[in-house]
Amino acid sequence: MLFNSAEFIFLFLPISLLLFFYLSNRHGNEVALAGLVACSLFFYGWWNPSYLVLLIVSMLFNYKLGRSLGKNTNKRLLTFGIALNLASIAYYKYAGFLIVNFNAATGESWDIGTILLPLAISFFTFQQIAYLVDSYKGITKEYNFLHYALFVSFFPQLIAGPIVHHKDMLPQFANTQRYQANLNNFKIGLTIFAIGLFKKTVLADGIAVYATPVFTLADAGGNIDFFMAWGGALAYTFQLYFDFSGYSDMAIGIARLFGIILPLNFYSPYKSANISEFWRRWHITLSHFLRDYVYIALGGNRNGVFKRYSNLFITMLLGGIWHGAGWNFIIWGALHGSYLMVNLAWQAVKVRCSIFQKQSYLYIFSAWLLTFILVVIGWVFFRATSIEGAINILTGMLGGNGFEIPNAILARLGSFGTTLQSWGVSPSNGGKVFIFTWLWNMTLLAFVLTLPNIQDLFFKEKGSLSKLNSETENSFWPFKGYFKYVSWSDSLIWALLSGACLALGILTLSQVSEFLYFQF
Amino acid sequence: MKYITLYFTSFVILLSSIAAFNWFIDPFAMYWSPRVSFLNQIKPESGTRTRITKAYQIKNIDPEILIVGNSRVEMGLSPKSHIFQSQTVYNQGMPGSHLVMQTDFAIDAIKQSQNIKHLLIGVDFLDFLVTKEQLSHKNNLLDRNIKASYRFRLESFDAEVKHAKISRLKEKLSLIFSLDAFSASVSTIIKQNSLASSIDELGFNSAQSYVQIMKTEGIKPLFTQKLQEISTRLEAPLFITSPKQSFYSPRFKHLTSLIDEAKNKNIKITLFINPYHYSYLHSLAEQDQWSNFLTWKKQLASFIYQTSYSNMTLWDFSGFNKIINEKVPLASPKSAMSWFWEPAHYRKELGDKMLAVMLSKSKPAIADFGRELSLQNINSHIQEDEIEFQQSLISWQQLKKDLR
Numbered sequence: 001m002l003f004n005s006a007e008f009i010f011l012f013l014p015i016s017l018l019l020f021f022y023l024s025n026r027h028g029n030e031v032a033l034a035g036l037v038a039c040s041l042f043f044y045g046w047w048n049p050s051y052l053v054l055l056i057v058s059m060l061f062n063y064k065l066g067r068s069l070g071k072n073t074n075k076r077l078l079t080f081g082i083a084l085n086l087a088s089i090a091y092y093k094y095a096g097f098l099i100v101n102f103n104a105a106t107g108e109s110w111d112i113g114t115i116l117l118p119l120a121i122s123f124f125t126f127q128q129i130a131y132l133v134d135s136y137k138g139i140t141k142e143y144n145f146l147h148y149a150l151f152v153s154f155f156p157q158l159i160a161g162p163i164v165h166h167k168d169m170l171p172q173f174a175n176t177q178r179y180q181a182n183l184n185n186f187k188i189g190l191t192i193f194a195i196g197l198f199k200k201t202v203l204a205d206g207i208a209v210y211a212t213p214v215f216t217l218a219d220a221g222g223n224i225d226f227f228m229a230w231g232g233a234l235a236y237t238f239q240l241y242f243d244f245s246g247y248s249d250m251a252i253g254i255a256r257l258f259g260i261i262l263p264l265n266f267y268s269p270y271k272s273a274n275i276s277e278f279w280r281r282w283h284i285t286l287s288h289f290l291r292d293y294v295y296i297a298l299g300g301n302r303n304g305v306f307k308r309y310s311n312l313f314i315t316m317l318l319g320g321i322w323h324g325a326g327w328n329f330i331i332w333g334a335l336h337g338s339y340l341m342v343n344l345a346w347q348a349v350k351v352r353c354s355i356f357q358k359q360s361y362l363y364i365f366s367a368w369l370l371t372f373i374l375v376v377i378g379w380v381f382f383r384a385t386s387i388e389g390a391i392n393i394l395t396g397m398l399g400g401n402g403f404e405i406p407n408a409i410l411a412r413l414g415s416f417g418t419t420l421q422s423w424g425v426s427p428s429n430g431g432k433v434f435i436f437t438w439l440w441n442m443t444l445l446a447f448v449l450t451l452p453n454i455q456d457l458f459f460k461e462k463g464s465l466s467k468l469n470s471e472t473e474n475s476f477w478p479f480k481g482y483f484k485y486v487s488w489s490d491s492l493i494w495a496l497l498s499g500a501c502l503a504l505g506i507l508t509l510s511q512v513s514e515f516l517y518f519q520f
Numbered sequence: 521m522k523y524i525t526l527y528f529t530s531f532v533i534l535l536s537s538i539a540a541f542n543w544f545i546d547p548f549a550m551y552w553s554p555r556v557s558f559l560n561q562i563k564p565e566s567g568t569r570t571r572i573t574k575a576y577q578i579k580n581i582d583p584e585i586l587i588v589g590n591s592r593v594e595m596g597l598s599p600k601s602h603i604f605q606s607q608t609v610y611n612q613g614m615p616g617s618h619l620v621m622q623t624d625f626a627i628d629a630i631k632q633s634q635n636i637k638h639l640l641i642g643v644d645f646l647d648f649l650v651t652k653e654q655l656s657h658k659n660n661l662l663d664r665n666i667k668a669s670y671r672f673r674l675e676s677f678d679a680e681v682k683h684a685k686i687s688r689l690k691e692k693l694s695l696i697f698s699l700d701a702f703s704a705s706v707s708t709i710i711k712q713n714s715l716a717s718s719i720d721e722l723g724f725n726s727a728q729s730y731v732q733i734m735k736t737e738g739i740k741p742l743f744t745q746k747l748q749e750i751s752t753r754l755e756a757p758l759f760i761t762s763p764k765q766s767f768y769s770p771r772f773k774h775l776t777s778l779i780d781e782a783k784n785k786n787i788k789i790t791l792f793i794n795p796y797h798y799s800y801l802h803s804l805a806e807q808d809q810w811s812n813f814l815t816w817k818k819q820l821a822s823f824i825y826q827t828s829y830s831n832m833t834l835w836d837f838s839g840f841n842k843i844i845n846e847k848v849p850l851a852s853p854k855s856a857m858s859w860f861w862e863p864a865h866y867r868k869e870l871g872d873k874m875l876a877v878m879l880s881k882s883k884p885a886i887a888d889f890g891r892e893l894s895l896q897n898i899n900s901h902i903q904e905d906e907i908e909f910q911q912s913l914i915s916w917q918q919l920k921k922d923l924r
Contacts, residue, residue: 125704187523194527202699411737429745495523499530505536506531507702 086235097325183361196249197505204243219389313337368476547704580753589642591615611723738853840908
């Protein structure tokens with residue numbers, strides 16, 4: 001069941017809310033939370049009921065282990081727990097990839113058949129690994145199983161994050177005040193949900209049709225010229241952002257209806273003017289997990305410059321692998337690891353040589369442009385299903401596959417069209433697609449650069465657990481004077497606008513919709 | 521509470537306004553609302569949804585004559601042609617549709633209607649070509665997948681499809697309650713004054729977008745693009761028959777199903793091979809499909825004979841003659857041809873000539889345009905084709921050179 005589906009919006013969500021508040025009123029908080037766990041398990045089981053067993057066993061095992069680690073800091077037990085979690089994810093997610101590469105390297109022909117990836121296994125496994133580590137460190141408290149089960153399975157964040165941390169969620173579940181339908185929470189929750197739905201269904205799905213065919217053609221070995229390559233790569237760049245951040249916004253909005261505040265997952269990442277800033281703003285909860293449980297565990301910046309750089313690289317490489325079993329994800333992780341290392345070195349050079357200490361508008365713009373282009377190049381590997389496909393698109397982006405402009409446009413350009421052809425631009429087909437690709441790309445670029453995000457809009461209402469508010473440091477934000485102080489208010493215009501977003505989102509339900517982050 | 525009330529009021533008002541707007545503009549040509557000049561008179565977005573609308577629209581027309589085929593007949597044979605006189609005709613041609621889809625739609629129309637008296641079936645060579653894999657597996661899996669994509673729309677197949685009625689209702693609602701429909705409605709209004717193709721209430725495609733392309737880009741890119749498409753489509757090895765299997769292409773089974781259905785109701789059948797510009801035929805030859813093309817004609821003649829249905833005839837409009845050999849006006853690139861839009865699609869004017877030959881059996885003004893094929897005369901026609909193919913080779917080489 002997708003958040004952007006009729007069964008979720010018109011049946012599951014209203015019934016869950018009614019049940020939760022009814023149980024809370026009649027039987028108290030604990031029974032209401034139990035009802036919410038039941039709803040969450042139903043939500044998870046909707047796709048494939050057999051994987052419910054895996055989720056429940058995983059919760060029981062990790063809860064018991066976490067309790068033991070809390071009482072007895074046994075490192076072997078922790079290692080065993082982490083290994084078992086990683087083994088389960090390795091089997092479901094990486095076994096096929098490992099076997100294929102083993103066969104390729106050795107000439108063997110091992111076959112383990114098709115293994116269906118349990119939905120959201122990466123999300124709930126990582127949340128629980130964090131819980132085990134913190135139990136070992138003595139950070140966790142005496143949580144009861146019901147609260148723990150809800151922390152893992154709470155349906156707004158179960159499928160695609162944000163990756164929640166026990167210290168953020170469990171205190172909210174342990175609230176002693178009786179859960180009651182709160183009008184303010186409903187106003188905020190419904191508005192954030194509507195904005196998220198609009199971002200996911202209207203914007204992300206709207207631009208997806210201009211990205212998917214380009215990558216399909218590239219993977220099939222077709223010729224991808226300069227404009228098609230950039231058009232497709234940019235379209236995917238925006239599709240992924242609006243898809244994932246829209247879904248995260250929906251999660252935040254739904255949770256808020258129940259009175260639960262989730263952590264922030266996106267903070268206008270495409271405004272970033274360096275790659276470190278990008279990772280502070282993109283998939284924030286994953287970045288935090290990687291920082292706290294991988295980078296710091298590897299030693300962080302404690303053991304000299306070389307170790308710091310290598311730890312950074314390894315962390316990003318693992319981040320790449322987390323996203324999927326494939327060489328393209330590994331390359332994507334390695335690319336970002338390299339970007340971060342270069343950025344770290346550049347920051348050191350700036351300090352040492354005392355250059356660019358005062359950042360001009362031109363410097364910020366150039367830094368943003370470079371960062372954005374590097375991120376787009378990364379997404380090419382992330383999206384293409386083969387290395388050859390990615391190389392094909394990158395070759396096109398560099399002009400290696402020629403320059404093509406639709407004949408319909410060239411013909412209308414008159415003598416300039418002829419001049420372009422004399423410069424080597426070839427006529428092609430598909431004028432409408434060409435125009436719409438670039439119209440969508442330019443419109444969404446303007447959106448991501450100028451508009452405030454959910455965090456900025458709802459900062460006063462504590463829209464998420466984040467404390468960020470209209471941040472401008474290390475970022476390129478044109479026309480910020482117009483938008484920086486825009487925030488949500490309990491007003492006619494906001495009610496009408498968000499109701500309209502909901503209506504436009506609902507109107508997409510009968511259209512084809514793909515959600516990208518399910519595979520992770 | 522005021523905020524929540526306003527939120528849902530805005531939601532309901534916008535949703536219902538867009539739905540009413542979509543219903544009125546009717547961008548996909550369901551013809552359920554009045555047509556108003558400069559608003560929704562033509563339906564430029566309808567060409568992309570004909571597989572949906574033609575399944576439902578035919579019920580409202582309940583024709584006496586049904587035209588079956590792909591995009592060639594859709595934009596070539598006008599149901600409003602004077603040849604049909606006062607008979608009600610529906611053009612069920614669907615662009616790019618698989619033969620099984622064309623025949624299933626026609627079977628459903630026959631089952632649903634008591635009125636159909638005549639089927640005009642435009643058969644197309646490419647629809648009968650199969651891959652090696654499809655030859656050996658008898659197309660079952662492919663057919664199943666294709667059928668699954670549309671059969672819920674056809675009421676006569678309800679017994680084979682789960683929840684068909686609900687699926688139909690959902691699909692019809694999506695023509696009103698969807699953002700796709702909304703953007704198509706806006707586009708419909710914007711394009712009212714432009715030269716854009718539109719499907720009329722009888723299923724005919726006006727093909728006006730060709731006129732627009734001709735005005736802006738000229739005929740050369742059209743020919744280049746189409747000939748390139750044919751070559752690309754025929755790059756993979758495709759077969760019309762396998763010596764180890766039957767003499768016929770496996771796709772004949774779909775034609776058999778339709779003909780059996782028509783026979784049961786004693787419906788007259790006129791099968792015809794669409795006309796192709798000579799450049800199309802030479803493109804086939806360059807992809808090693810010329811002999812398959814001729815074999816396919818033999819298959820059709822033999823099929824007609826074996827079916828032994830006296831109320832059925834087979835016409836061939838693909839032989840070389842003045843029409844098929846029409847010169848491409850590359851010297852004045854923005855002027856259109858008389859009979860063809862481009863190598864694969866013929867104009868309504870040529871469609872009218874075909875209808876005159878098939879329906880009134882008037883002697884064609886141009887010799888050899890329209891030959892009735894039978895098992896008795898097929899070999900001599902094929903010999904003629906072979907000779908005329910060679911004769912047009914010089915023109916083809918010249919055309920190729922000019923198109924470069």
